[in-house]
Amino acid sequence: MYHFNWRPVFQNFDLLWQGLLLGIGIALLSLAIGAVLGLAGAFARVYGPRWARTFVAAYVEFVRNIPLLLIIYFVYFALPLIGLRVLDNLWSFVFALAIYSGAYLTETFRAGLQSIAKGYIEAGKAVGLTRAQVARYVTVPLMFRVVLPSLGNTLISLFKDTSLASAISVHELTYGAIQINVNTWRIIEVYTVVGLMYLVTCYSMAGLLRLLERRFAVVR
Amino acid sequence: MRGLLVTLQVSVLVLLIGTVIGIGGGLSLLYGSLPLRWFVRVYVDTIRGIPLLVLIFAIFYGLPALGLKVSALMAAVMALSIFCGAHVSEVIRGGVDSIPKGQTDAGKAIGLTFRQRLRYVIFPQAVGRILPPWVNTAVELVKASSLVSLVSVVDLMLAIQQIVGRTRQTLLLYAVAALLYFIINYAISMLGQRLEKRFAYT
Amino acid sequence: MPHKLVIIQNLVKRFGTVDILRGVNLEVDKGEVVVIIGPSGSGKTTLLRCINFLEEYQEGRIFVDSQLMGYRENNGKLVKLPEDTTAKMRADVGMVFQSFNLFPHMTALDNVLLGLTKVRKLAQSEAEDRAVTWLKRVGLGDKLKSYPSQLSGGQQQRVGIARAVAMGPKVMLFDEVTSALDPELVSEVLSVMEDLAHTGMTMLVVTHEMRFAKEVGQRIIFMDEGVIVEQGTPQQIFEQPQTERLRTFLGHFAKTL
Helix, strand or coil, rough: CCCCCHHHHHHHHHHHHHHHHHHHHHHHHHHHHHHHHHHHHHHHEEEEECHHHHHHHHHHHHHCCHHHHHHHHHHHHHHHHHHHCCCHHHHHHHHHHHHHHHHHHHHHHHHHHHCCCHHHHHHEEEEEECHHHHHHHHHEEEEEEHHHHHHHHHHHHHHHHHHHHHHHHCCCCHHHCCCCCCCHHHHHHHHHHHHHHHHHHHHHHHHHHHHHHHHHCCCC | HHHHHHHHHHHHHHHHHHHHHHHHHHHHHCCCCHHHHHHHHHHHHHHHHHHHHHHHHHHHHHHHHHHCCCCCHHHHHHHHHHHHHHHHHHHHHHHHCCCCHHHHHHHHCCCHHHHHHHHHHHHHHHHHHHHHHHHHHHHHHHHHHHHHHHHCCCCHHHHHHCCCCCCCHHHHHHHHHHHHHHHHHHHHHHHHHHHHHCCCCC | CCEEEEEEEEEEEEEECCEEEEEEEEEEECCCEEEECCCCCHHHHHHHHHCCCCCCCCCCCCCCEECCCCCEECCCCCEEECHHHHHHHHHCEEEEEECCCCCCCCCCCHHHHHHHHHHHCHHHHHHHHHHHHHHHHCCCHCCCCCCCCHHHHHHHHHHHHHHCCCCCCCCCEEEEECCCCCCHHHHHHHHHHHHHHHHCEEEEECCCCHHHHHHHHHHHEEEEECEEEEECCCCHHCCCCCCCCHHHHHHCCCCCC
């Protein structure tokens, strides 16, 4: 019979807690960088010249069809070999996750961009705004409201993906679980606690997202 | 390459098992009794709230601790199937839910029984709505299968790493791996699109 | 005395804490065309949907041709019948919907055939004969193999009527069947309904089309807030409204009448 012993888990709780915070931080950072990439990609897809459109489409298609793990290994192991700045494991992961999320966010923003009724843009032009001003004051703000739910869901996904950082020894939550397990072999207790921590965080994020949506939602 | 075969086999196996679980789960969510629906809901929401890697580790390390000896492959397949099942349940529930209620009404109005409605009215329309997300799940599954490399199952991912360890051709080999994954998933997507065209009604 | 085809007694329907129908009493003769009018939220659609048990009711009784719909009596209490038993009862009540609800994955012909083959259990050839006859009767003989997405709203609704009436129902229920149609398509549907009335079909029609009510209706029922407020012949209702509520309601239609 398995004897439950929760003490080792709680003795090392700060390890898990810090891992959790790191995971959240990584997710947010990757989302931010990915959003910049995604925004650029979306604008390129919708308004850019032919070569830009093709390039972005290829990037998106390619990244979305290969495993995140592969991207992580590629950035961490392969890139340094061709002289790209040797990043430590944490920043390699952030970079990899940003590239990954950038592909998805390009599609998210593209859909958001294209869903903005032409009427708003025309109204902006009619008032005399330049194309850049229309983008800045009309298109982008509207688009953010439309894509907010998607962004939130992406953040939650990214947070779960941070668990893969453990593969390159980044000290996030899953790595903490592995460490405690290796030292104390309290497998079920550790993974129950860690699982709950992920669950609670994901649902809290979802709840926050719904609150934000209510405040900023576009009325169709 | 044997690793490639393992990846494909695992993916297909998990997709099959996961879809069966998912059909059961989806139908339960739609038509089951209250306790059943509650149970499946908890299952689906829990699985979707934790990372797949945690699930894989939990099963891989946890089962032996409980006294059940399973191979790494079996543990990985189990974890992936549970994961896939949760997703497919949602896909099916969402697909059927998106059918306008009026269709059920019309079926009832001409006297069709529950089984008849499912078979002639609901199911044909559900297929078209379930297919795209299901194909998406298949693609995600192939990508997710790469995680089994972290519990020592020699799939494409681990095989490539082993070769890198021997030959040090890091960049080239990772590029090959990326290409292989890309081809597999792109093929799945293309097949999916062909299937979707056959079942589109609106 | 003419045979009472539909008998509704003290019908009460609640949805949560809201009373939608508060004691409706109605009797419909065989061959009668009853038109139900009233403001939105008056419960007219709910009443119709209770008759073929698309909605459950909490108190009262609904009899179609002496059959209690949806329940059986057990010491004065209503006990819900199993789904399959209710399904059989529904075959005798035809319903046409506001949003057509044609099966999009089937041709017009198949839409009509489904009930005939699976519920009435007719042989394929007999079913096809009936289906084709009715589709021709509603003017769609050349659209047998068309899918709903290829048909206009008026055409789709006519298929809906054919689908319901081909089943050979004892009574036909029409739930605001022209409300979702573009104005120029309304008359084609109304004329099909008028033809049907002239064949002696018992019809309960919920509608806003006052001219139809006046010209084809034999009895008009005015409902408001879950009860029948007034009823009578078209002449009585439209020219001599007795209650204030009916007068207010008719006031909205002053221009079209």
